Structures are given as C-alpha cells and as structure tokens.
Amino acid sequence: xxxxxxxxxxxxxxxxxxxxxxxxxxxxxxxxxxxxxxxxxxxxxxxxxxxxxxxxxxxxxxxxxxxxxxxxxxxxxxxxxxxxxxxxxxxxxxxxxxxxxxxxxxxxxxxxxxxxxxxxxxxxxxxxxxxxxxxxxxxxxxxxxxxxxxxxxxxxxxxxxxxxxxxxxxxxxxxxxxxxxxxxxxxxxxxxxxxxxx
Amino acid sequence: xxxxxxxxxxxxxxxxxxxxxxxxxxxxxxxxxxxxxxxxxxxxxxxxxxxxxxxxxxxxxxxxxxxxxxxxxxxxxxxxxxxxxxxxxxxxxxxxxxxxxxxxxxxxxxxxxxxxxxxxxxxxxxxxxxxxxxxxxxxxxxxxxxxxxxxxxxxxxxxxxx
Numbered sequence: 001x002x003x004x005x006x007x008x009x010x011x012x013x014x015x016x017x018x019x020x021x022x023x024x025x026x027x028x029x030x031x032x033x034x035x036x037x038x039x040x041x042x043x044x045x046x047x048x049x050x051x052x053x054x055x056x057x058x059x060x061x062x063x064x065x066x067x068x069x070x071x072x073x074x075x076x077x078x079x080x081x082x083x084x085x086x087x088x089x090x091x092x093x094x095x096x097x098x099x100x101x102x103x104x105x106x107x108x109x110x111x112x113x114x115x116x117x118x119x120x121x122x123x124x125x126x127x128x129x130x131x132x133x134x135x136x137x138x139x140x141x142x143x144x145x146x147x148x149x150x151x152x153x154x155x156x157x158x159x160x161x162x163x164x165x166x167x168x169x170x171x172x173x174x175x176x177x178x179x180x181x182x183x184x185x186x187x188x189x190x191x192x193x194x195x196x197x198x
Numbered sequence: 199x200x201x202x203x204x205x206x207x208x209x210x211x212x213x214x215x216x217x218x219x220x221x222x223x224x225x226x227x228x229x230x231x232x233x234x235x236x237x238x239x240x241x242x243x244x245x246x247x248x249x250x251x252x253x254x255x256x257x258x259x260x261x262x263x264x265x266x267x268x269x270x271x272x273x274x275x276x277x278x279x280x281x282x283x284x285x286x287x288x289x290x291x292x293x294x295x296x297x298x299x300x301x302x303x304x305x306x307x308x309x310x311x312x313x314x315x316x317x318x319x320x321x322x323x324x325x326x327x328x329x330x331x332x333x334x335x336x337x338x339x340x341x342x343x344x345x346x347x348x349x350x351x352x353x354x355x356x357x358x359x360x
Contacts, residue, residue, distance in 0.1 A: 063254075064254040098256075134325035134326070134327045134343075135325060135326055135327035152314070153313065153314055153326075156312045156313075156314055156315070157311050157312060158311040158313065159284055159311050166314075168314075187314040188313060188314050188317040188318065188324070188325065188326045189313045189314060189317075189326045190282055190313045190317070190326045190327075190328065191326055191327055191328075192254075192255060192327065192328070193255075193257055193327040193328065193329070193345070194327070
C-alpha cells in the first residue's frame, strides 16, 4: 500500500511537472485571470457576461509579427465581439527586458491603433506561463466553458491578410458558434520569443 | 546542336533570372524544398549548425557574434544563418550580415510565410519562437529553442564533435 501511495505521488508529481512545462493543450480548461487593462480597469473573462467564447491573444507592442497582425486582431474582435466571442489581448513581455512593452507604452499603442478590445498586461507573467504561450502573437481560442479549442497562429500568411487562405482563428470561432468541431486545432507560427523576467 | 545550345542558353537565362537576387550578393533566397535539402545534407559526419534568426529579433542579434566566433574556432563546422525576414527586406538582411561578419557562404532567407506548413519539418519541438538553432551530425538532429549566451555554443559544439 505504501508503495502504491508513493507511486501515485510520483505520478502526480510527474503530471504536475509536464503540465507546468507545456501549458495548455487543446481540451484543457483554461484559467481565468484578472489583469490590468490600458483603461486602468481590471479585466477577466468573467467581465464578459454571456460570452460564447474568447479569443485570448498574447501579443505586444514590439514584435513586428504582432504589429503585422494588429489590424487583423481588430477585425476579428469587430466581427465576433457582438456575437459573444471577444478578443482579450495580453501583453506578456517583461518591461525591463523590453522597455517599449511597458504599461505606459501599451496605453499609447492602444490609443494609436484604437484597439476596440481590452489590452491587458501580465506583469507577473503567471498567466502566460499557465497558458504556455511561447511567442507573440500566440492565440488561444476558448469556448463558453473556457475549454481550449484552438492554439496557434491567426492565419497562414503573416505578410498579408488577403493572401491568407486558411483563417485558423476565424474557423475556430465559427465552429464554436455553430457547435461544430474546430477544423484545425493546433498550428505553429513564427513569432518573437516572450521576454521573460530574469 | 545549335538548337540544343540555344535551349541550354534559354534554360540558363531563366534560371539566372530566378536566382538573380541570389547572384547580386551573398544572400540566397530559398524555398522550403531547398531548406529541406540543406537539412538532408547532414547525413555526413560534418557538424552543421543552422541558426534561425531575423533582423528584427533582438535576442537573435545578441547571439549572432557567438556563432561567428564559434565558426573561427571550429572551421570544420558549417554554420548557416537562416533568416526568416520577409523577402522584401532581403537588402537589409544582406547589409546586416555584412556588418555582423556572418560567413557569406552560409546566408539564406526563407521565402515562405506559411510557417505552419514547415516549422515541424525543422523540428516538431519548435514552437516557432526565434532564436532557434538546429544542430546536425551523423544524420541526427538536435534542436534548441533558446538564445545562446557567451561560450554556450562552443561548449555544445565541442560536446557534439566528440
């Protein structure tokens, strides 16, 4: 019996380790957060009543790939927020490592671009670690129960929205709204490494 | 014979137009099959290091001098700089490579922004974040999604050369 207990303890420890390392996989239930938005208010998924899903996008001020996708992120929010699936953009970068990602600079960028969605700062980087985001931009599409339905890129052409013929995030949101299976559940994209605090 | 020569000339001309960009400088713009070919050529005993970088990536730029210094320390190792900058910025990449004194015979730019289609071909372990480095020897691949710090790359090369 003792052996069994220590074996299960070992298993639990192993599971905890792998969980921590990899962040969320499709099918996992994502945690809510309470992070400060550029308007000074705290934002969490709970702030959205009757949400049918969420597009959680780890992005930042400084990464050229994030900047290349800004207009597409705005378009996604404008298309789906009213249907109950808003964008919540999270800046995961440490502002000592990346001064242009400071909260003040986030406020400026949000104003410049007129972000219609919350742009919150993960100052402790705990949420970023929990999700397992590795680069910017990095998207997690969740359903109403906050189950992860899609992880990855926004579409398959970083340079041009027009030339993208696979719109992964849009397809995932449509599937959630229609109650169908998400066609492509995980993709990869080049992006900037998250600037972790040392 | 004349016809053959003529068609050979035409073929060469077309080929040169395609590769014109590559011939104007040291940078070679490649597509995914060419990248795969470069990775396949690791069957030999020669140690090959492919560094994925971009001019806009700060940690990448920080680690580049370590690759240059490793090259001078281990001339038998082939170090390749694989830029993932957009192809319209090829000139910038080229200038940058010159400034940083990257080995001119090993400078490439991948012209394919459908990253999801090829990231796994480099390594399934790659999340897509750069800097990232692929080390190959005897047909084996070792992948590192990290920024190398001073001395680390040399240490790794020494270990793999053993």
